[in-house]
Amino acid sequence: MSRESWLNVAAGALAAALVNSACGQEEPGKVSPLLLREFAAVVEQALPNRGSVIAVYEPTSQTVYGRTTVGFDAQSRAWFFASWKSVIGRDPSGKSYRSQGESPQLVDWASGESLGGLGIADYIPIGYLDFLRANPQAITSLERTSSGAWLVWYSQPGLESLAPSGVEIDPTGTPVRRWREDPKDRRESEFLYSPESPPGFPLAMSWGSETQSVPRPVLTHVEFHANGNPALFERSAVESTAIDNRVIVETKRQAIAAGFTRNEDGTWNPPDQTKVKPYSGDDLRAYRWPLVLAGVTLVVLAGFEIVRRRKGV
Numbered sequence: 001m002s003r004e005s006w007l008n009v010a011a012g013a014l015a016a017a018l019v020n021s022a023c024g025q026e027e028p029g030k031v032s033p034l035l036l037r038e039f040a041a042v043v044e045q046a047l048p049n050r051g052s053v054i055a056v057y058e059p060t061s062q063t064v065y066g067r068t069t070v071g072f073d074a075q076s077r078a079w080f081f082a083s084w085k086s087v088i089g090r091d092p093s094g095k096s097y098r099s100q101g102e103s104p105q106l107v108d109w110a111s112g113e114s115l116g117g118l119g120i121a122d123y124i125p126i127g128y129l130d131f132l133r134a135n136p137q138a139i140t141s142l143e144r145t146s147s148g149a150w151l152v153w154y155s156q157p158g159l160e161s162l163a164p165s166g167v168e169i170d171p172t173g174t175p176v177r178r179w180r181e182d183p184k185d186r187r188e189s190e191f192l193y194s195p196e197s198p199p200g201f202p203l204a205m206s207w208g209s210e211t212q213s214v215p216r217p218v219l220t221h222v223e224f225h226a227n228g229n230p231a232l233f234e235r236s237a238v239e240s241t242a243i244d245n246r247v248i249v250e251t252k253r254q255a256i257a258a259g260f261t262r263n264e265d266g267t268w269n270p271p272d273q274t275k276v277k278p279y280s281g282d283d284l285r286a287y288r289w290p291l292v293l294a295g296v297t298l299v300v301l302a303g304f305e306i307v308r309r310r311k312g313v
Contacts, residue, residue, distance in 0.1 A: 039144075051226050056221040066249065067084050071233060072201070073228055073233050076092040076094075088112060117130030124202075128178070131154075150169040150170075
């Protein structure tokens, strides 16, 4: 779907929401048509028209395994979330997909159509704007503070029975805080943005709350295409990204199990404490030296190559 087409869809949904509010179909006092119009204008101005960003997040702990890659293409609204365990996303044609079990193959995911940018919003927070622009009917309450910030409560389509979620958006259209409106499990956190964020694509520096027991993943690599690169969001490309993540995590796991340790500067210490090549955060080959010494590299990478060849990548 072209940008013009989906903008028309979003505009139609917004108009319907305004008509419903004006006709009294919305709960009194919940969503003001005037406020909704003003908020829609802020969202439209804040969202970029073009450009693709891909960001990699990894845990800071030496002994915690994990790697997550997220991406967003402004023109097509394509996005993906690919961890070393699972994948969800939306391709440039507008079709949603997800992984099944341990298989790298991605299948259609009809129920994911309403998720939109929420799937990556904790990492690329303008995903909230993407979701709210396409689903204004999901907004259950909207307030504007004295400072000009917006407090938005929304329900995810299909999950209306759950407590509403909330996001605070500053006057420029940048999300600054999010929470769940549940007194028993508020899950509130503020966004800290990375100085490496590309123009128009603010990236969260880290994700999660300060009090959670599992170390928070942090931003380790950014790839940006100012004119957009929809090819990176095709299913075959996302499948390859997910495979890369799985191999990197597994090689790290085996290296540590073999007695290697990683220094803060990224260098690796094998059992004899000799430093080896540093790991940059986005180069799969950087993990090969510890595994060559550990005697397991060929097994892991051979399996990786077999999967790639079967996929025709």
